[in-house]
Amino acid sequence: MIKLDLAIARGDFHLEINASLESGISAIFGPSGSGKSTTLACIAGLMQPDSGSIALDGESLFDSNENLHVSPENRSVGLVFQDGALFPHLDVQGNIEFGAKFGGANSRKVYPDELMKLLGIHDLAERDIAGLSGGERQRVALARSLAAGPRVLLLDEPVASLDARLRTTVLGYLKEIHRELGIPMIYVSHNVSEIVHLAEQVIVLDHGTVVANGPPRAVLLGQGIGQLANFEDVESYLSGTLVDRGSGDRSARVKVGNYEFVTPSAEHIDSDEVIVTIRASDVIVATELPRAISARNVISAPCVDLTQSEERSFATFDVGEPLVVELTSSAIAELELSIGVSAHLVFKTTSLTLTPRGILRS
Amino acid sequence: MSSEGEVILLSLRVAALAMVGLVPISLGIAWLLVRRNPRGRWLIEALVSMPLALPPVVIGFGLLWLFSPTGPLGEVIDSLFGGDLVFTWFAASLASAIVALPLVVRTFVIALEAVDPRLELASRSLGAGPWRTFAYVTIPIAARGLLAGVLIGFVRALSEFGATIVVAGNIPGQTQTLPLAIFTRIQTGDDSVAIRLVVISVVLALVSLLLHNRLVSRLASGRSR
Numbered sequence: 001m002i003k004l005d006l007a008i009a010r011g012d013f014h015l016e017i018n019a020s021l022e023s024g025i026s027a028i029f030g031p032s033g034s035g036k037s038t039t040l041a042c043i044a045g046l047m048q049p050d051s052g053s054i055a056l057d058g059e060s061l062f063d064s065n066e067n068l069h070v071s072p073e074n075r076s077v078g079l080v081f082q083d084g085a086l087f088p089h090l091d092v093q094g095n096i097e098f099g100a101k102f103g104g105a106n107s108r109k110v111y112p113d114e115l116m117k118l119l120g121i122h123d124l125a126e127r128d129i130a131g132l133s134g135g136e137r138q139r140v141a142l143a144r145s146l147a148a149g150p151r152v153l154l155l156d157e158p159v160a161s162l163d164a165r166l167r168t169t170v171l172g173y174l175k176e177i178h179r180e181l182g183i184p185m186i187y188v189s190h191n192v193s194e195i196v197h198l199a200e201q202v203i204v205l206d207h208g209t210v211v212a213n214g215p216p217r218a219v220l221l222g223q224g225i226g227q228l229a230n231f232e233d234v235e236s237y238l239s240g241t242l243v244d245r246g247s248g249d250r251s252a253r254v255k256v257g258n259y260e261f262v263t264p265s266a267e268h269i270d271s272d273e274v275i276v277t278i279r280a281s282d283v284i285v286a287t288e289l290p291r292a293i294s295a296r297n298v299i300s301a302p303c304v305d306l307t308q309s310e311e312r313s314f315a316t317f318d319v320g321e322p323l324v325v326e327l328t329s330s331a332i333a334e335l336e337l338s339i340g341v342s343a344h345l346v347f348k349t350t351s352l353t354l355t356p357r358g359i360l361r362s
Numbered sequence: 363m364s365s366e367g368e369v370i371l372l373s374l375r376v377a378a379l380a381m382v383g384l385v386p387i388s389l390g391i392a393w394l395l396v397r398r399n400p401r402g403r404w405l406i407e408a409l410v411s412m413p414l415a416l417p418p419v420v421i422g423f424g425l426l427w428l429f430s431p432t433g434p435l436g437e438v439i440d441s442l443f444g445g446d447l448v449f450t451w452f453a454a455s456l457a458s459a460i461v462a463l464p465l466v467v468r469t470f471v472i473a474l475e476a477v478d479p480r481l482e483l484a485s486r487s488l489g490a491g492p493w494r495t496f497a498y499v500t501i502p503i504a505a506r507g508l509l510a511g512v513l514i515g516f517v518r519a520l521s522e523f524g525a526t527i528v529v530a531g532n533i534p535g536q537t538q539t540l541p542l543a544i545f546t547r548i549q550t551g552d553d554s555v556a557i558r559l560v561v562i563s564v565v566l567a568l569v570s571l572l573l574h575n576r577l578v579s580r581l582a583s584g585r586s587r
Contacts, residue, residue, distance in 0.1 A: 046483045072486040085484040089502040098498070102489035148488045 002152065002186070006042055006052035006062070015039065015208035023184040025174075027195040029220065030205035036188040039205070040154045043186070044079040045072035056151060073102070078150030082157045084141035086129045092116075093125040096143045103148025110181065115143040118180070119173060135166035139173060146177070152184045159194065168237050168275045168355045171197060192220045193235040196324065221314040221324065222307030234280040234314065236323045239357060242272045251296065251349050257320015262296035263352040273357035280314060280326035282351035286344040287335050296349045302342045306332065317345060365534070365543075366558060373540040376451055377519035380459035381512055384466055384519075388511070392470035393496075397479070414464040421460055422528025429453065429529070454530035454537045458519035466515035473507020474500065510577040517570040521563070540566075 002021045009015075015035040028036045041047035043054060045061065048069050054062040056077070061070045086095050096112040116122040119139045124132065132140065138158055145153060155174070159167040175198060178185055189195055195202050196216045204212040204219060212219045221234065238256045246252035246265035254261045254276055261276060290298060301323070305316035313329045315337055316322045325345065337343060391410060394400055413421055428435045429447045439447050447453050477500055485495040501508065523541040530537040532546060540563055547556035 044483075044487050046487065071491070072483070073489050073491045075487075076489070077487060079484070079487040081480060081484060085478070085480045087481060087485075087499060087503070089499075089505075098485070098490075099488045102485075102494065144488065 001057060002043065003053070003055045004039070004043070006039075006049035006054060008038060008042065008047070008049040010038075013038075013208060017203075017205075017210055019203050019210055019213055021186060021203070022201055024200045025178055025185045025187060025198050026201040026203070027187045027189060027199035027216065028203050028205060029189060029192070029195055031190055033207075034205040035208040036190075036205055037156055040079060040156050040186065040188055043152075044077050044154055045070060045075050046079070076103070076149065076151045078145035078148055078153045080138075080141050080145050080153065080155045080158050082160055084137040086132075086137060086140055086144070088129050091125070091129070092121060092127050092132070092140050095129065095140055096147050099144040099147035103150070110146055110149070112143070112147050115146055118177070119143050133166075134162045135170055138162065138166075138170050142173065142177070146181070146183070150183065152186065155185060155187045157189055158187075160189070160191070164277070164353070165355050167194075168277055168353075169357070171237060172239070172275050172355075172357045174198060192232050193237070196220060196234070196322075197237045217305055217314075217316060217322070217324075218307060221312070221316075222309055234324055234326060236278050236280065236321075238276045238278070238319065238321045238323065240274050240276050242266055242269070242274055245269075252354070254354065259299050259301075259319055261299075261352060262349050263354055264349060266354050269354055269356050271356040274354045275357050277353040277355065278323070278347060278351060280324045282347055283323070283325040284346040285315065285325055285327055285331070285335060285337065286346060287337075289344055290346060293346065294348075295346045297345075297347045297352075299345050300342050301345055303337055303339055306337065306339055308332065317343070319345075366555070366562070368535060369538060369540055369543045369559065370562060372451065372535070372538065373520055376454045376539055377458060377516050379452070379455040380462060380519040381516055383455070384459045384462060384515060385512060388463065388466040388470050388515075389508075391467050392474050393500075395467075395471055396474040410467045411464045413461050418457075418461055418522065418524025418526075419528055422457055422525035425453070425457060425460070425525065425529040429456075448529055449531040449533065449537060451530065451537050454522075454526045454539060455519075457525035457529050458522040461522050461525055462515040462518040465518050466511045469511030469514055470504075470508060473504040473511060476507060477503045506577050506580055510574050513570050513574040513577070517567055517574070520566060520570075 001023055004020065005018045007016045015038050017039060028039060030036050038047060042049050049062060051064040053060065053064065060068055061075055062068060087098065090098060093112065096115060100112050116125060119142060121136060121139050121143065124136060159170045162170060171194060187195065187198055199216050202216040202219050203210055240254040240256040240261065242252060243255050243260060244253040245267060247267050248265060250265060251262045252264065252266040254263050254274060256276060263276065266274065299319065301317040301319045303315050304318045304322065307314050308329055313327055313332055315325050315327060315332065317325060335343065391406065395403060395406060400406065426448060427433050429439065430436050431440060431446055481499055481503065482495050485499045490498060521541055526539060527542060532538055532542045538546065540559060544556055544559045547559065
């Protein structure tokens with residue numbers, strides 16, 4: 001657990017945070033310039049707050065009253081930069097071994113070889129950094145940080161610079177790494193969907209102050225943060241397994257939880273494990289089973305969460321994993337939708353996108 | 363050994379020693395300027411550039427005054443080493459080093475500026491302290507630029523004349539470097555030897571400059587990648 005109580009001012013910019021981040025995956029959300037990256041830099045020790053304290057698992061990393069500032073190399077806090085910040089003079093393996101070489105002796109240390117296998121970059125070991133794609137870079141950066149055996153992993157918008165397809169793949173990796181290695185993560189992003197998908201807790205920053213703190217769905221889809229998250233398309237990322245790849249214009253079938261989704265053909269995907277991406281606004285909710293309809297996916301699932309604000313309303317359905325649906329408040333009222341009630345969800349084949357799931361196995 | 367061979371070896375030795383002392387100092391100054399952006403930056407930059415603006419003879423005179431047996435540093439050196447610095451090949455190295463300083467520092471500054479500071483931060487957060495970060499991240503990434511600085515400094519040290527002749531004299535076999543030897547041969551009318559030495563000078567300079575330019579152009583293309 002990380003306890004933050006810090007204040008920092010640089011020119012016109014003021015940041016004041018007083019919050020604790022539980023173990024597991026927590027997130028810091030906010031528009032650019034809200035102080036997200038500064039907060040991470042303070043936790044990593046790359047920036048020194050003007051006053052306050054930072055403690056990790058009860059150990060003080062910074063305390064202005066005691067004049068304590070543990071230098072970054074002695075914190076065992078891993079920081080993954082947005083573009084990876086890989087060392088250009090080393091190859092992939094060299095980068096990862098750098099972390100292993102200098103990282104603290106820690107029980108969480110994972111061997112570089114194992115990490116490369118885990119992240120599916122074993123084949124890249126001797127490749128030059130310059131020749132890597134964005135997604136590969138992110139995975140190498142992740143492996144490098146993990147090799148150092150951090151007590152907590154800080155991720156500064158790790159997928160913001162990637163295209164939509166790679167983004168879901170890297171998100172998949174992150175989730176599995178957390179499950180596999182149990183390393184607490186702090187994930188910084190200005191993307192609602194990513195945080196709802198990954199995190200158990202979110203802190204919302206605006207102009208350097210905490211404006212909300214709590215479970216992501218309630219905080220980001222519900223009330224309290226107004227226009228900060230207002231103009232975004234919310235997506236759900238569901239883990240699935242291919243049952244039938246399809247071909248050409250023949251649809252594929254993917255098993256998600258106990259459901260089978262009809263999706264565009266998966267010819268181009270070489271793994272059987274996939275992530276199904278679906279936009280919240282692409283799902284239609286019906287209380288009676290629609291018949292004679294062109295949409296290929298009609299499933300029935302229970303509503304597990306409703307969040308309504310003045311601007312937007314969302315219902316979350318349990319399809320084995322949470323599927324977020326955006327609808328108007330008048331629709332919610334008319335359908336008499338409430339938590340615990342099952343409804344039919346209707347969506348088209350083409351509103352689903354498949355990406356290979358970065359599955360962690362050798 | 364022919365006297366030309368002796369002159370060349372001495373010149374290389376003088377220039378090499380100059381660089382051995384100059385490189386760490388220049389690296390320190392360049393790092394300070396680039397990474398610390400100190401408050402007196404303008405003053406440091408002006409002082410470092412002085413040898414470029416001053417006639418080398420003035421630098422030689424300054425060194426002579428500093429290190430002469432009765433000078434402020436001369437007595438210290440005498441009590442430490444029991445000898446004199448002036449009119450030794452060591453003094454020639456010192457003179458060359460000071461004259462080469464601005465070129466080396468400037469090239470080092472450019473080389474270090476090309477290193478993304480976030481890479482150093484990444485290294486720190488991976489557990490490498492500031493010195494290790496400097497040795498394993500900063501220097502290897504800046505290596506080409508740093509090497510270019512060393513070469514240009516070496517060339518400048520090899521061709522140093524004005525300061526050297528004042529503080530180190532022109533003693534054959536001891537402080538008579540290539541430029542001084544050429545000067546002496548011209549004065550004594552020994553034209554054929556002078557021309558041989560001139561050709562050697564031109565070749566040494568050309569090879570070093572070609573190497574330097576190659577490194578610099580690679581540095582430029584490496585950065586735009």
